[in-house]
Amino acid sequence: MATAKDVPYHLIYWPGIPGRGEHIRLVLEEAGAAYSDTAFTEGGIGEVLAFIQGETPDDGINPPVFAPPILKHGELVISQTPNILQYLGGRLGLVPDPEKDRDGLYRVNSLALTALDGLSNEPHDCHHPIASGLYYEDQKPESKRRSEDYVKNRLPRFLTYFERVLRSRSSGEGPWLYGGNLTYADLVLFQCVDGLKFMFPKAMAKLEREGEHAKVFALHQAVAERPRIAAYLKSPRRQKYSNGIYRYYEELDIEP
Amino acid sequence: MATAKDVPYHLIYWPGIPGRGEHIRLVLEEAGAAYSDTAFTEGGIGEVLAFIQGETPDDGINPPVFAPPILKHGELVISQTPNILQYLGGRLGLVPDPEKDRDGLYRVNSLALTALDGLSNEPHDCHHPIASGLYYEDQKPESKRRSEDYVKNRLPRFLTYFERVLRSRSSGEGPWLYGGNLTYADLVLFQCVDGLKFMFPKAMAKLEREGEHAKVFALHQAVAERPRIAAYLKSPRRQKYSNGIYRYYEELDIEP
Numbered sequence: 001m002a003t004a005k006d007v008p009y010h011l012i013y014w015p016g017i018p019g020r021g022e023h024i025r026l027v028l029e030e031a032g033a034a035y036s037d038t039a040f041t042e043g044g045i046g047e048v049l050a051f052i053q054g055e056t057p058d059d060g061i062n063p064p065v066f067a068p069p070i071l072k073h074g075e076l077v078i079s080q081t082p083n084i085l086q087y088l089g090g091r092l093g094l095v096p097d098p099e100k101d102r103d104g105l106y107r108v109n110s111l112a113l114t115a116l117d118g119l120s121n122e123p124h125d126c127h128h129p130i131a132s133g134l135y136y137e138d139q140k141p142e143s144k145r146r147s148e149d150y151v152k153n154r155l156p157r158f159l160t161y162f163e164r165v166l167r168s169r170s171s172g173e174g175p176w177l178y179g180g181n182l183t184y185a186d187l188v189l190f191q192c193v194d195g196l197k198f199m200f201p202k203a204m205a206k207l208e209r210e211g212e213h214a215k216v217f218a219l220h221q222a223v224a225e226r227p228r229i230a231a232y233l234k235s236p237r238r239q240k241y242s243n244g245i246y247r248y249y250e251e252l253d254i255e256p
Numbered sequence: 257m258a259t260a261k262d263v264p265y266h267l268i269y270w271p272g273i274p275g276r277g278e279h280i281r282l283v284l285e286e287a288g289a290a291y292s293d294t295a296f297t298e299g300g301i302g303e304v305l306a307f308i309q310g311e312t313p314d315d316g317i318n319p320p321v322f323a324p325p326i327l328k329h330g331e332l333v334i335s336q337t338p339n340i341l342q343y344l345g346g347r348l349g350l351v352p353d354p355e356k357d358r359d360g361l362y363r364v365n366s367l368a369l370t371a372l373d374g375l376s377n378e379p380h381d382c383h384h385p386i387a388s389g390l391y392y393e394d395q396k397p398e399s400k401r402r403s404e405d406y407v408k409n410r411l412p413r414f415l416t417y418f419e420r421v422l423r424s425r426s427s428g429e430g431p432w433l434y435g436g437n438l439t440y441a442d443l444v445l446f447q448c449v450d451g452l453k454f455m456f457p458k459a460m461a462k463l464e465r466e467g468e469h470a471k472v473f474a475l476h477q478a479v480a481e482r483p484r485i486a487a488y489l490k491s492p493r494r495q496k497y498s499n500g501i502y503r504y505y506e507e508l509d510i511e512p
Contacts, residue, residue, distance in 0.1 A: 060425035063363055063434060066370045066417050078362045080369040082338070087362050106334045106343050107319055113336040114322045121377075129385045130398065131405035142386065142398050149387035161322050169316035178319060 009035040009088070012051060012070035015044050017244030018195070020081045020120070021069045026187040027085060029232040031092035039239065082113050089184040096179050104179060111165065111177050111185040118158035119192035123199055124245045126150050126252060136249070143252060151203045151254040155196070159213040162189060166215035175215070175222040182226075189216070190223035195246030203256040265291040265344070268307060268326035271300050273500030274451070276337045276376070277325045282443040283341060285488040287348035295495065338369050345440040352435050360435060367421065367433050367441040374414035375448035379455055380501045382406050382508060392505070399508060407459045407510040411452070415469040418445060422471035431471070431478040438482075445472070446479035451502030459512040 009028060013021030015038060028035045038044030048068050050056050056064070065079035071087065078084060086109060089095040096104030124132075129146040130139040165177055172180025177189065193216060197204045208217050223229055232238055241247070265284060269277030271294060284291045294300030304324050306312050312320070321335035327343065334340060342365060345351040352360030380388075385402040386395040421433055428436025433445065449472060453460045464473050479485055488494055497503070 054420060058424045058426070063367060063421045063426045064417070064424055065366065066374070066414075076359050076362070078359075078366050080366045083362055083365045083369055086365070087359075103332050103334075103343070106332070106339055109339045109342070110321065110334050110336045111319060113339055118322070125381065125385075129381075130402050131409070133405065133409055142401075145398075146386050149389065153387070153389055158322075161320070164310060165319045168314045168320055170314070170319045 006034075007074045009033055010072040011035060011037045011039075012044075012047055012072065013038060013068045014048055014244075015039040016239065017242055018191075018239050018246075019069075019244035022191050022239075023081050023116075023184075023188055024069050024071065024084050024088070025237070026191055026229065026232075027088045027092060027094060027184050029237075030182075030187060030226060030228055031088075031094065032228055033088075033092055037237075040237070082109065082116055085112055085184045085188065094182065094184040094187070096181065096183070101179065107170070108178055108183045108185045111183075112188045114158075114161070115185065115188045115192050118154060118161075119189070119196060120245055122150060122154055123196060126199075127247055127249065136247075140251070143249075147200075147252040148254055151200055151256050155200070155203060156207065159207060159216050162216050163213045166219065175219050177219070186219060186223060187229075190220050190229075193217070193220040194224075195241065198241045199246040199248060200253060201248075202253050206256050262290075263330045265289055266328040267291060267293045267295075268300075268303055268328065269294060269324045270304055270500075271295040272495065273498055274447075274495050274502075275325075275500035278447050278495075279337050279372075279440075279444055280325050280327065280340050280344070281493070282447055282485065282488075283344045283348060283350060283440050285493075286438075286443060286482060286484055287344075287350065288484055289344075289348055293493075296493070338365065338372055341368055341440045341444065350438065350440040350443070352437065352439065357435065363426070364434055364439045364441045367439075368444045370414075370417070371441065371444045371448050374410060374417075375445070375452060376501055378406060378410055378414075379452060382455075383503055383505065392503075396507075399505075403456075403508040404510055407456055407512050411456070411459060412463065415463060415472050418472050419469045422475065431475050433475070442475060442479060443485075446476050446485075449473070449476040450480075451497065454497045455502040455504060456509060457504075458509050462512050 011021060011024050038047050051065055051070055052067055054064060061075060062077040069081055069084060070077060070079045071084045078087060095108050126147040127136045127143050129142045136143060165171060171177055174180055176182050176186050207213055224233060267277060267280050294303050307321055307326055308323055310320060317331060318333040325337055325340060326333060326335045327340045334343060351364050382403040383392050383399050385398045392399060421427060427433055430436055432438050432442050463469055480489060
């Protein structure tokens with residue numbers, strides 16, 4: 001098989017923003033996996049565009065993909081953030097061992113999907129509530145209104161949910177969401193909290209100060225301190241937040 | 257194990273709307289699986305509310321869930337539509353056989369996630385662009401604007417993508433998205449097209465008439481003709497569209 005263990009992973013994602021690709025990078029970095037990344041390869045953006053404009057050859061094996069992130073691994077080409085995370089999580093030891101906990105991977109997937117919905121997709125829609133194809137500047141009043149609702153209602157609700165998960169017995173000992181061991185869902189939640197601190201600093205500082213979501217913030221810290229993640233965060237491979245999912249607009253930095 | 261093959265599935269979802277639960281029902285119905293459904297059980301809504309209000313006991317195995325649909329199967333409790341679909345798809349023969357096509361399930365999952373994103377979540381946001389916690393009546397001008405963009409840009413783009421998938425060699429012979437066999441991704445796309453026909457009848461009729469997405473509409477028809485699905489669609493278990501994901505508002509039925 002061309003997808004043998006030593007074939008490097010290849011991430012196809014927009015250069016210049018962490019974006020959804022960042023969830024994939026964190027899994028690869030935590031596992032110390034060999035990978036290449038169009039964010040840092042000559043002609044990388046051309047590779048992204050070829051995929052989404054449908055210029056990639058019909059290889060008879062892989063369906064066309066709609067949007068990045070895209071993962072190539074040997075002959076396999078797959079898209080969709082949670083799908084790529086599952087694939088990598090299973091190969092790189094970031095899901096429960098199915099021999100010991102047969103359905104644990106579905107529990108982990110529930111958690112990752114919920115974090116991506118509420119703490120990544122919804123923040124994106126805070127600056128693009130009307131149309132992803134329009135500029136932010138063309139939907140500013142609507143963005144303000146949506147962000148106010150998000151900061152007041154949705155953000156605390158999702159953080160309260162994850163705090164409840166972390167306090168449940170199913171989370172096991174230690175700082176992680178499920179079963180006492182680090183999974184890719186923890187890396188997803190880290191990245192979401194990290195991006196939200198950049199996007200809504202006032203609201204996130206207040207929530208952190210109040211202490212009701214202490215375990216969520218502690219998880220963020222615990223991931224940041226993982227040796228490989230700490231090294232990655234200091235490296236040039238960790239791109240700065242800019243015009244991706246998590247953006248800073250002063251007028252959207254709602255006072256909660 | 258409590259999750260033996262003959263333990264019935266239990267779907268926990270809001271009564272009165274097809275909603276996201278409908279994707280789960282279609283998989284169960286196509287497979288002829290034994291299941292119960294809070295839409296049709298005494299006190300069903302109480303069961304949904306107990307979960308989302310955090311009143312369900314911490315069983316030490318399953319993390320709390322954020323929102324329905326929720327699937328109980330023996331001891332297992334999982335949430336998130338694409339996650340439940342994967343779990344059921346694997347058990348009920350609606351994913352490629354991993355012995356013959358090891359990574360086919362990830363390709364199918366890409367397709368299902370893309371349909372859910374673009375043809376279910378985005379339509380939902382057409383009538384709730386500002387806040388899911390507000391009434392439609394409180395966000396009518398924004399809904400109009402978002403729906404216009406959706407019908408003009410996003411809807412044709414997603415249908416064009418799925419048409420491309422259906423015309424690719426990876427779809428194999430016959431009407432299905434991947435590998436020549438029915439998978440849960442086909443059932444997802446069926447439900448999306450079906451709901452969109454209800455929500456945006458003018459736009460969908462025009463797209464169907466123009467014939468550029470003939471294979472997408474043919475897939476919708478082919479699923480509707482599956483014997484078990486045909487029987488289900490005629491049964492009282494198939495709930496009418498109302499105030500769920502796919503809603504009909506005359507002012508949002510955009511002339512494309």
